[in-house]
Amino acid sequence: MNDIRRSLLRRDSLSAAKQVLYHLDILFGGQLQKSATPVVDNETAELVEEFVFSLPKERSAPRQMTSLQELQLLEVMCSYFQEQGKDSLRQAIFSALFSPQGNVADGRRQSMLGKLVSMAIAVCRVPILNCTASWMQKSPTHQCMRLAKVLVEDYCGSVPGPSQALRDIITVKDLVPPSDLLEMVVAWVQDDSQLTLLTFLSAPTPTSRPPGSLDPTPLLGLIRWCVKAPLAYRRHRKSPPWGRSPARDPRAADGHTGPLFSRLHLCVLQILVSVREHLAERHLFGRLGVLPLEGVAKLAGELVRLVDDEADPRDKDSDGAAETELALNRLAQALQ
Known part of the structure; x- marks a missing residue:
């Protein structure tokens, strides 16, 4: 040598x-x-x-x-x-x-x-x-x-104001991803939902396995995006106290990203249904959780903090009730 x-x-x-x-x-x-x-x-x-x-x-x-x-x-x-x-x-x-x-x-x-x-x-x-x-x-x-x-x-990187948004993606902050990245992810998941399950689908069926959850998949991250998006976007579009703009319907948040998150959420729900079917075929239904419990608990805690941050006792219109309801509904649907 x-x-x-x-x-x-x-x-x-x-x-x-x-x-x-x-x-x-x-x-x-x-x-x-x-x-x-x-x-x-x-x-x-x-x-x-x-x-x-x-x-x-x-x-x-x-x-x-x-x-x-x-x-x-x-x-x-x-x-x-x-x-x-x-x-x-x-x-x-x-x-x-x-x-x-x-x-x-x-x-x-x-x-x-x-x-x-x-x-x-x-x-x-x-x-x-x-x-x-x-x-x-x-x-x-x-x-x-x-x-x-x-x-x-x-x-x-060509997205307007990308630097802060990109840092927020990597550190899993409350902010939402750049619209170009979001569009790309939605397109990928819609075109081939199995992309999110490659590790699970390619793994051999275990002969015995203690209770737990699937090997890591992007599902929890996608659920986090969908659940936190209404409140996170609301935080972005809120004006300073001296010029606060009226709250808008979160389903039309920013006109473009709202429908994208709705499509992504629907895709995630469809993937979760398919996971149940795959687990049943492998006789693993009830033995393996689809999402890690600690990850779900962390997401719930993040959502609580977002709701608390949005509540402003000085402004009766600032409680973000519509956004909170949408976020909670998405979380509940994902956990059903």
């Missing part, structure tokens, strides 16, 4: 990174012929960190890529993962490159991953997106959220 490193040190940064990818291809290709689970040894991991993610080894000078070289490397990765015909090898190399290791290289690893996935979306590189889906199932939540934040910023 020292010979490989010395050879890489004689190359420029881009050429060395490409050579490491070639080395991974040969290494894992050989391992997969003998075992279904390839192993990344420490020396190979160090080569990846030093020559792909520019993390200096010991006291050696860092081998930083220029912006152009980094773009070229991303293009090389895109082409490799697209053209690699063996899914097991593609998944193994993707995991070796981007799985968190709990060290200082994780920041650079995450940054490169965000750029690669963003490029893959732009140029429709489906194999990379499939690898990313597998990566997200195995990675810590905060890593997945960081990737989601990058994609939201890249593809929803």
Whole structure:
């Protein structure tokens, strides 16, 4: 391995990174012929960190890529993962490159991953997106959220006043998502509701399982959006005390987003019905909860705080009764 490193040190940064990818291809290709689970040894991991993610080894000078070289490397990765015909090898190399290791290289690893996935979306590189889906199932939540934040910023950044709204999505604040993002999510869920249940539908039926809930799905997050939207939008459109505008029907909130949330809520209810059917088919109905109890309890607490924040004893018209009723109805329907 020292010979490989010395050879890489004689190359420029881009050429060395490409050579490491070639080395991974040969290494894992050989391992997969003998075992279904390839192993990344420490020396190979160090080569990846030093020559792909520019993390200096010991006291050696860092081998930083220029912006152009980094773009070229991303293009090389895109082409490799697209053209690699063996899914097991593609998944193994993707995991070796981007799985968190709990060290200082994780920041650079995450940054490169965000750029690669963003490029893959732009140029429709489906194999990379499939690898990313597998990566997200195995990675810590905060890593997945960081990737989601990058994609939201890249593809929803043109929304008026996006910066605050995007921060609110990532930190799950009371505010609502940008309208472009909301439209996209509604379209996805309407076109293929099973997108929200991929983990559940692809998992084998357990022979025995203690009472609990489904593996993590986006359902609770979508329910949170729908339930909190009426009160959150009301907070946004309220004028200052010296120029308060009259309350409006929450079903027409902002004219555009209100119907979108209604459509999303209907889709979520239909998905919940289909989940019950799937559970019944697998003889799991009554054994597995659809939503985690702690998540539902947290949502209820958030809703109570929103209602309390909206109540203003100085203004009899500020209690948000219509918005509160709509939010509670949506929560009740989701829990039925």
